[in-house]
Amino acid sequence: MAEIAIKGVAKRFGGFTALHQVDLTIADQEFMVLLGASGCGKTTLLRIVAGLERPSQGEVWIGGRRVDHLPPRERGIAMVFQNYAVFPHLSVFENIAFGLRMKKLPQQEVERRVNRTAELMHIEQLLKRYSGQLSGGQRQRVAVARALAMEPDVILMDEPLSNLDALLRLEMRAELKGVLAASKTTTIYVTHDQVEAMSLADRIAVMHQGRIVQSASPVEVYRNPAARFVGSFIGNPPMNFIPATKAENGSWTVAGLTLSGPKSDKPRIEFAIRPEDVDAGGEGLRATVRVIEPLGPHTLVTCDVEGGLFRAILDSNASVQVGDDLRLAPKPDRIRWFDPETTNAL
Amino acid sequence: MHGKALPYLLLMPATLFLCIFFLYPFALVAFEAVTRDGAFTFDNFRTMAGSWKFPVTVRNTLLLAAIVVPIQLTMALLMASVVSRLETGRSAALYVFAIPLGISDLAAGLIWLAIFDQSGFLNTLLSSLGVVDRPVMFLGYQSKLTIFIAVALAEIWRATAIMMVILVAGMGLIPKEYYEAAEVFGASPWQRFVRITLPLLRPSLQTAIILRVILAFEVFAVVAALGGTNLPVLMGETYNWQFTLQDRNVAAASALLILAISIGFTLFFLRVLRVPKEARI
Amino acid sequence: MSVATETPVAGIADAHKAGDWLLIATAVLLCVWVLLPIYLLIVNALSSPDQVTAFPKRFFPSFDLGSLSFFINFAGVARALWNSVIVATLTMILAIGFGAPAGYALSRFDFPGKGTFRFLVLMTRAFPLPLLALPLAVMFIRTGLDDTAIGLALVHTTLALPFAVLITFSLFSCIPVELEEAAWTLGCTRWQAFRKVILPLALPGIAASAVFAFTISWNEVFAAAVLTIENRTLTAFLLQSLGESPLYLKFAGGAALVVPALIFIFAVRKYLFAMWGIANR
Incomplete structure (x- = not known):
């Protein structure tokens, strides 16, 4: 022992x-x-x-x-x-x-x-x-x-x-x-x-x-x-973080998307998602494509979201081009929230 | 474990030793130099400076250092450059260049005596070439100049190695990439030496020069072997005061003078060749 | 130049070749500069007394052992030689015995006072140490150490100790701490780890610094001449008899000083850089 x-x-x-x-x-x-x-x-x-x-x-x-x-x-x-x-x-x-x-x-x-x-x-x-x-x-x-x-x-x-x-x-x-x-x-x-x-x-x-x-x-x-x-x-590329602002009845607005999130009395918290946990199309985060890196099994797309960098791992079939405006839909069960001051998970 | 005390225990013998045999005698020299029969006085310095030999002694010592050290520096740089550039035979060349490091100054004097003596090799060479018809007396008491040249040559021969070793070590610390970069930007070998080697070598140059200058003021046995008393130098006079004249207070004053000159030059070169911390490799 | 512009590659190759030749020529020339005087001394030592004083000289030894046997049988020489060996051996033991623990402590521990100790060691370099023999002569008379091998060895240790500290310091620093730590995790005490891991690895270097300490003492002239009267070392003996002894005695004595030095330097050549406390890659 x-x-x-x-x-x-x-x-x-x-x-x-x-x-x-x-x-x-x-x-x-x-x-x-x-x-x-x-x-x-x-x-x-x-x-x-x-x-x-x-x-x-x-x-x-x-x-x-x-x-x-x-x-x-x-x-x-x-x-x-x-x-x-x-x-x-x-x-x-x-x-x-x-x-x-x-x-x-x-x-x-x-x-x-x-x-x-x-x-x-x-x-x-x-x-x-x-x-x-x-x-x-x-x-x-x-x-x-x-x-x-x-x-x-x-x-x-x-x-x-x-x-x-x-x-x-x-x-x-x-x-x-x-x-x-x-x-x-x-x-x-x-x-x-x-x-x-x-x-x-x-x-x-x-x-x-x-x-x-x-x-x-x-x-x-x-x-x-x-x-x-x-x-x-941890993670390569690492998690994406986007500021979220408080909206009506306890939900949060993130890059043009309204999501239900944790209860908090702070006006702004952080939304986080891993690059592989988003899908292109539908209801999603507003993103502008900056760089496209085909990696074989999938494609790494670097976008501009809310003025910050956002990396998404998309299917290699996805037909995106630099300058495209995209909608990136986060998988709901993979969304995480952080307190911007303590940096702890909410 | 006695972790905290261990380093001090290990350092204690060396520290005690240096205190007893370095700091204490140093204090004693200083004390003896400024006292006579227990009373404070500058008489010892006056006696020393009043000796008819004193001006010649100081002049000879300083002149010897002034001539020998720059030549040695140049030769040491040349040797170090050659060693660091050689591909085959590098370690052999390094060994040969370093040999004089292990040779006593007395032996160096005797080596050059074999060359400059009246029946020596230089006279043999000159007479076989027909330059002189009979052997010249190079080291006689009227030939001060040739004695001086012989002593200078012996000193250059003997003590260049010390500078060479320091400079080779210093050059080894300069990354090769700097030379390659300079070469790409079109610097010639000479420009690379002047623009890269010399500035980056400054800390080693400083060490080498200080060490060498101090040793130059200690010149003693080489002169004794080649010139006898015909070329008085400070260290030899100190020895004379102690033994021939049996006055250890004046000998101490003389020793203190050598110390003062050494320290003065050390401080001078520390200042002149100072390398700011940010500019080091 | 025009050739170079027509065939630039060949031109560069030629320039490189010329540079190589210049380099090798310089290296050879510098080697001759160092070796030739030693050779000439050896020629003298290996010639008969008559040949040494004769003129013109031969540039090749006759391998007559007359000078050497005269030297060995000369009154006092054998004893001086023996004294030199005794003093140098004592110096070697003292310098390593005090220096190696200090070198180890400097390489392995961080502790308050480390800087002061290093300063003390480096400071000894800035002083003409043989001068300290003057005050020590008095101290030795009081303590009965005057004219003894151990007394002179103590002074020579002041010269050799800083080198021993710096060489062993760089030696121990080159042995990764992890080897020692690995030994501790595998069941060793600090002492066992030192004996079983560090010592076997450092031994060649420690031997080299011991040889270096021996050489320093073997070569030292001034302190030896000041501190010994009856028990002269070889250097002191030769210095004392410079005035009256015949040439062939001087040259044979010179050779007796030089030949061991050649061997010493060869033995420590790998550690030449360590003795100035500078790393060399």
Whole structure:
């Protein structure tokens, strides 16, 4: 059982606050992804869990044990680093065996575990090599094998795929998911890549400026962003936002369209819709086509709506031309509303 | 863990050492220079400046620095340019250029003694070419000029390497793209050197010049090997005050003068070659 | 020019070729400038005493060991050589022992006072350090360190320590922190991580800075001459006997100083840039 609880953790570097009072609980065997742009505090949070950084305040619990005062070696964790950190002076075998030797396991057990994890990561044939003789992808595998061989309660991964090229990343992503699911280890995985986050996570914690903005399942985060930032960060292209003004009897006017929306005493709120959730024609938002980008399966159309940019993903059969005036009908169940001041979902 | 104390623990031996063997003796020199038998006085400086050798000593030291340093700077720039442009044999050339870095100033003096001595290689060459009919005495007490030239050559030979290494490192920091961009815009190799290398190299030039100028005021063993007492310089006179004349207060005053000149020039070059923070690479 | 306009490609290629030749010629010329004087000294050292004082000179060594054996058997030389080795070894141990921990602390920690320490280290560069031997001579007499190997080694350590700090600093900075952190997460204490991961990776560089410290001490003349009387090092011995010793003794002594220096510089050539505290890509 290795549940992780982060309670009120804050981190300040001099006058700069990297983390504000973060609370997060990760269930046993859960795959949690910390997602955010660079500088949002996700790596700092991971390093605090690892014990490489000390929190300015707050507590970290792993498996029911408070660990924030313990050095990394006493926390029952293993970590995979962004640049792999494969020891250059040791062979692959000795790299994987490194932690086991520190635990003073008998040679037989060391060999058994090294061979098992090497097999798991498909690097059995590389055991005698050194880091300098390995490709980036192979080094990555060694780093993961080294962490798995420890049979830790928790695996921490800091952007482990970001140094690989696109094709290799795709391959490793699928493999990591399989291996980690089979190992049943609680995992915290840090990335800035939303696709990676969506495909791997049981739950995503979206971070922004040292705070967790939303932590929920990938679909929930995508469909129901808890804040404007989540909608604008996740999705490619991201969510569209248009100002809405209050109309008669509690409805809202959005770019010439009247919609029923949430109750609010504010005169203006924000209407939001994902690009794929609009259809051309019928009753809809008034839009003028600016740029058309055919992408194969569909067409990305950038329009002018209420003086702002609006992206719509339309069927590739749609015959639109630059300068056309369009009506874009939002799917009613996909419409979201945000408070422009708090930026929270309404 | 004792995380906070660890760096201080690690720094302590070095810091204590520098305090005892650098800051403390420095204070002692200053103290001895301005006292005599425990009383404050400027007599030591007066005695030093009153010596008949003093004006010659100062002149020789400054003149040597003024002639040697610009030539070294030019040669170091040339060496650094050659090293950074060579494709094959780069590391071999770098090693050869750097050799004098490991050679003691005394050894450098002896090396050039082998050339300038009356029975040395220069006389052999000149007489075999028929320029002179019998060996010339280059380093005798009446030939101050040739002694000066020999010392200057030995200094140039010995201490250009230090500047070269600093400049090569500095050139390595200048991104290649700047040269490529300049080339695309039609700059000739010389223009690229003057318009790109030199301005961007300014921090390294500053370091190299300051270090070299300080070393130039410390010139001692080269002169001792080549000129004996025929070309008095400040460091040699300091040594004389301490040993031949057995007056350590005047020796301290002399040492303080060398320090003052060094610091003065350091500040001068820090100011003249200042690079604003925003304009750095 | 007209040829170039007719066949621009060939013209550019020719210009490049001419440039290449000029570059190589310059490189060769500069190498000769550095190597020739050393060669001439070696010629002298490998000739018989008669050949050294004879005129005209031969430009090739006769491989007569007369000068060298005279030098080795000359009263005091063997002892001076031994003293030089002892002092340089002590300097090496002190400089690395004090410098490496400081270099490690500078590369791995951020702490108040870091800037002050760096300033202290860099400041030593702006001073003619051998001068500090003057006040220390008095201090050493009081503490019984005068005329001892350890006393001189302490002064030489002041010279070598800043280099040791800067070289090890750049060395440790080049080893990714993640390697150390990975070791911590894999069950190491700070000390175990240092011993099992950092030390094996830094060892060649530490050895190089040790060699460099050795070279600094081996070459130093002024402080050695000031602080030793009975226990002269080789440089102090040669300086002392410059006035009276025959030429072939000087040249053999010069060669004895130079040859180890050649080896030292070769051994540390990869780390030449690190010693000025500048990164080189």
